[in-house]
Amino acid sequence: MLAPGAGVPVDAAPAPRGETVAQDAARLERLRAILDRITLPDGFRIDVYALVPRARHLAVAPEGTHVFVGTRGDRVWVVTDQDKDQRADTVRQFAPAVDFVIPNGVCFAPDGVLYVVEQNRVLGFAGAGTIGDAGDPPATVIVQKGELIPPSEESRNHSARVCRVGPDDRLYISLGQPYNVPPRRKLALYDKTGIGGIIRLNRDGSGREVFTRGIRNSVGHDFHPETGELWFTDNQVDRMGDDIPPGEINRQTAPGQHFGFPWYGGGAVRTHEYAADTVPEDVVMPAVETIAHAADLGMSFYTGKMFPERYRGGIFSAQHGSWNRTTPVGARVMFTAIAEDGSAETVPFAEGWLDESGSYLGRPVDVAQLPDGSLLVSDDRAGALYRIWYEGD
Numbered sequence: 350m351l352a353p354g355a356g357v358p359v360d361a362a363p364a365p366r367g368e369t370v371a372q373d374a375a376r377l378e379r380l381r382a383i384l385d386r387i388t389l390p391d392g393f394r395i396d397v398y399a400l401v402p403r404a405r406h407l408a409v410a411p412e413g414t415h416v417f418v419g420t421r422g423d424r425v426w427v428v429t430d431q432d433k434d435q436r437a438d439t440v441r442q443f444a445p446a447v448d449f450v451i452p453n454g455v456c457f458a459p460d461g462v463l464y465v466v467e468q469n470r471v472l473g474f475a476g477a478g479t480i481g482d483a484g485d486p487p488a489t490v491i492v493q494k495g496e497l498i499p500p501s502e503e504s505r506n507h508s509a510r511v512c513r514v515g516p517d518d519r520l521y522i523s524l525g526q527p528y529n530v531p532p533r534r535k536l537a538l539y540d541k542t543g544i545g546g547i548i549r550l551n552r553d554g555s556g557r558e559v560f561t562r563g564i565r566n567s568v569g570h571d572f573h574p575e576t577g578e579l580w581f582t583d584n585q586v587d588r589m590g591d592d593i594p595p596g597e598i599n600r601q602t603a604p605g606q607h608f609g610f611p612w613y614g615g616g617a618v619r620t621h622e623y624a625a626d627t628v629p630e631d632v633v634m635p636a637v638e639t640i641a642h643a644a645d646l647g648m649s650f651y652t653g654k655m656f657p658e659r660y661r662g663g664i665f666s667a668q669h670g671s672w673n674r675t676t677p678v679g680a681r682v683m684f685t686a687i688a689e690d691g692s693a694e695t696v697p698f699a700e701g702w703l704d705e706s707g708s709y710l711g712r713p714v715d716v717a718q719l720p721d722g723s724l725l726v727s728d729d730r731a732g733a734l735y736r737i738w739y740e741g742d
Contacts, residue, residue: 367442370426372400380733383710387701392657392741395699398734399428399437404727406511406568406647406715407734408455408463410478413720417443417463417477418727418734419453421509425465427480428734435723435736444474444485453509454522458552466510466522469503470494471554491520491554498524498544502535507566507584511647516577519549519556525566529587530611530622545610547581563607563632564599565615569648569666569715573687578602580636582645582666585615591674594618595638596645598666598685598695606633615641636693643679644669647715653722656739663687665724666695667713670703677707682716682726682737699726699737 380397387395403420410417414433418426427443430436454466463477471492480486497510507525515521526545528535539545540562547561547570561567561579570581579601585594594615599608609632614620616638639645648666663686670679681700687693702711712730719725723738 367445368424369442370400370402370440372437372440376400380731383702383731384735386704386710387699389699389737393699393737393739395735395737396436398435398725398736399440400732401426401428401440401727401734402732403729404714404732404734405453405509405729406455407717407725407727408457409717409719409725410463411457411459411461412478415478415480416717416719416725416734417455417457419455419465421451421453421729423449423452425449425452425455435719435721435738437734443477444488447472447488451508451510454512456512456514456520458514458518462552464491464512464514464520464552466497466512467494468508468510469497469500471497471512471520471522473552491552492550497522498542499538502527502538502542502544509568511568511570513570513572514552515549515572515579518552520552521547521549521560521570521579523547523564523567523570523581525568525584530614530620536611547579558604560604561601561606561608563610563612563629565610568646571648571650571664574650574652574662580648580650580664582648583608583610583615583635584644584646585610585641586618586620587642587673589614589618589621590641591676592641595635595641596643597635598637598639598645598648598664598693599633600636600691600693601633607631608633608635636691637685637695639668639683639695640678642671642674644671645683646713647717647727649716649718651718651724653718655722656724657741659686660684664693664695665698665716667716667726669712669714670709677703677709679703680709680712682713682724702728 416428425443451468461478504527543559550557583597668679680702684698685695
């Protein structure tokens, strides 16, 4: 289900050969030495799945053989485990004829259409999950360049979009706003266009609407497998101190809900810029407050059967790690258990990428579930994907 004119390539020239990534044995061993430091609950193990430069957000094809990896550069990678030995056979550039700009957001529809959300464009690739020797499918424009956000609002800050196809078969896209705290003159424009929120649209690009308001920069969202409710992470305001404001994991129960930014900088902490203003009515407070400045990014509900029962229906998420805190925190994978009443608690699941001196040995970005129920974790500092699996009783 693509845009009108589906099948018209973005670039009709013959497709060039894309870059391939060597799975260098020495690099793999160095990363495995780092993984020896990672602590996990009993019965879990971790290993390198693939070397993938600047690996960010992940989309596992419905067929399960291919994993697509977005970046904050100009590449999308496709990682293939053809022999299904739980390690990548090949890593190569996807759709090299397309001039991508920050193609961070990748997501699949159940029918095998891959969506790539760039800084200011959305493309669709029908049949991407079954690519073979015939080459990559042509790109179809879902949202034209310059129409996802006004070009005047393009920025390197908070331009790493993420996407999901929801249970309503519509495409949900986060639009981080480009400021630490936006000026008042921008609020009306951002409210209208969905910047600082999450928009949803039909998969052909029509029917756009603002679904979520009042967020700063969400770089991870997913839908509860039973209720269909949208849950999302949100990165909160910088330069307010080491310990405030908290990061957030949010639960949205109805369209149009407002989550408090920029009046709140995170949790119930008011921003300096809007401290004297009246907060909009019916602001939804976070389901979970996380440690300040840990940079909660990608998240996925766990629906597999490999892990023990207590993990099923919960959220795995990645903390990228702080950049402006005296003592760094984060660089770990978290788990959020959700009670029947919707209350939630988040605890560390895999950690050790932050060493004793405060240096990063890796920076997790996103998590995704493989068909066997194991978990992939991307790391843009190391340029790698890791696989976590359970082999306990």
